[in-house]
Amino acid sequence: MVKPSNGASLTTPWAGEATKAAAAGFTDNQGVSFKASTEPGPGLVAVKRMYRSLPQDYIFTRSTTELVSAAKLFGYRDQGTTFYVSKVKADCLQPVERFRKGTRHRLAAGAADRSALLAAGWKYENVAFYAAPAGTTSAPPPTTPAPPPPTPAKPPVTSPVSNGAFSFAVVPDTQNEVLVSGDPRLTNRNQWLVKQKNLAFVAQTGDLVNWDTPDHRQMAAAKRSMDVLEDAGVPYTVSVGNHDTMATGVGGSARDPKNTYRLQRDTTTLNSYFKASDFGSVAGAYESGKVDNVFTTHTAGGLKWMVLSLEFCPRPGVVAWAKKVVAAHPDHNVLISTHSYQNGGGGIDGSNQGYGDTSGQQLFDQLVSQYPNIKMVFSGHVGLAQRARVDTGRNGNKIYSFLTTMHDPVTNPVRMFDVDPANGTVKTRIYAPLTGTTWGTYSQTLTGVQFVR
Incomplete structure (x- = not known):
């Protein structure tokens, strides 16, 4: 009416x-x-x-x-x-x-x-x-509800894509997309993503928001936009960036420089808006009831996949937990999503940014290089973007790392990956659905990629 x-x-x-x-x-x-x-x-x-x-x-x-x-x-x-x-x-x-x-x-x-x-x-x-x-004769029949987030001891929930080539997406820092009320960019990107065929999962690499305010306006806007993925049944994760914590204050600067290290681990607002059940396919978490460090499992292209989402410059205990998770899933192709790993020039960052714990280099030495089933690492935080960095792990396996930050003031970039396990290829490109912009510099095809089968 x-x-x-x-x-x-x-x-x-x-x-x-x-x-x-x-x-x-x-x-x-x-x-x-x-x-x-x-x-x-x-x-x-x-x-x-x-x-x-x-x-x-x-x-x-x-x-x-x-x-x-x-x-x-x-x-x-x-x-x-x-x-x-x-x-x-x-x-x-x-x-x-x-x-x-x-x-x-x-x-x-x-x-x-x-x-x-x-x-x-x-x-x-x-x-x-x-x-x-309206034309039907009865109310909607009951449908199977989305499952609650399983504990590590339970069988993992898998995403719907199972055979053949598939795609996944990595969303870079979106902090500038929630500053102004009504900014369409974050929602537009997610609406575009849910329309993509054979999209298995989405990983957001941190700095979802720019800073927290008493009314939590930015986080509320981000949650509404990310609900587009949840509503469509597309599994996703958000990796905690420094701007998603209480370490960052109004304007994006340090909230309290003397207490930055402590405030960096205060993710109360993030966890009041996001739950593991929102992400879908979560198979375990470092801390019960928190989304700071989780892993999701998927079946796509006939293979098993894991997205391991780690906090900004993770604590030693988180790294130890991550090692156990990867070791316990040798039949999964592991993709690590974390906010800070590469520096602006594309190298692995040796700094903990002055207010984290484990640097990118330490993460490589202690975790990334140690397991043959770790295939890719995604990060943001600094620089603009880079083509794939290729490192060799201790088992002779190739590890592909992708830096995507952008901080574009006008549109909404997303890095897309098209995976063809049968041919051992991964195609990647950066595209902005709001304006149709493509950054050709970062488009490339990786060949001879060895997947865990």
Whole structure:
């Protein structure tokens, strides 16, 4: 139901509320948008309704993070659970998308609704949830819920790509993409990624945000954007950068120079917004309940893969844990994602940046070079980007390292990898989906890559 006088809209499953809304000016009754359940059930998630009187606006969300931030930052009031839907795609369901125009929000179910809102100047936000189309005769059937993050002792969750060539993505520092409200770059990149065929996983190499503020605005924006991947069922990880911790203050400088080392390990805000279950495919963590150091497992191209995500200049205990994880998975091709590893010139960095622990060189000596199944290392933090650096491990294996930082002020670069295990090739390129920009200098094809089979 839409209020013609101000463009406000209301979606409700209750006929009594619809009658009251009509009396209050919501006279444009647009009919049934989608079918949902008014009762909880297996595979269904609750959608809460938030309301703010000025301007008259309703927000529908299944995100606890957004629920808290909308109330705290913008004065929305939680009106409770409205209905239950699916958070994952299914053939019998359609996406219900959320749009925004100024300070008002609206749901769109179906291509016609979407086209009408876009034509009227509404901006796309995200897929809010999945529900049965209006023409169906029943509420959406229960779907299998996303599994909770398994412990190392449990069988690993695998990504859906299993055979043939596949791709994965490495997202560089995105800290400048969350500074201004409404910046589309981080969301746009993730929307583009979920449309790529045979995309197995995504690794973000740190500095997801620039600095934390009392209202956690940047982290909330980053979480909303990364939810695009989660909603589409694309596994991802975020490696902790120095800007994602309390070590970095307003403007990107040191928050408290005398306590930088201690503050570097304070990731309270990051862990209040992100959980291992958000990432998908998490098979273990260094610290229970924290995403600072985790590993995910996947099956793609007929091979087993592991993405080992390590904190900025990791603590000795983290390195020891990582060694045990890699040694326990000799049949996995291991990819390490960490914020600081190479220097701006492409060499392995011998510094711990003055406020970390293990330097890139120490990480190479103690971990990267020691195991034949470690295949690639991804990092950011400094410089712009480099073509692949190739090192030889103690077992004679080749290790390919990629520095991608960019800090582009206009668009949204992502480094894509196309892997063909059968032919032993890896193609990589840096591309920005917002503007269609390609950095040809960093495009290359690696041949003769030896994978663990």
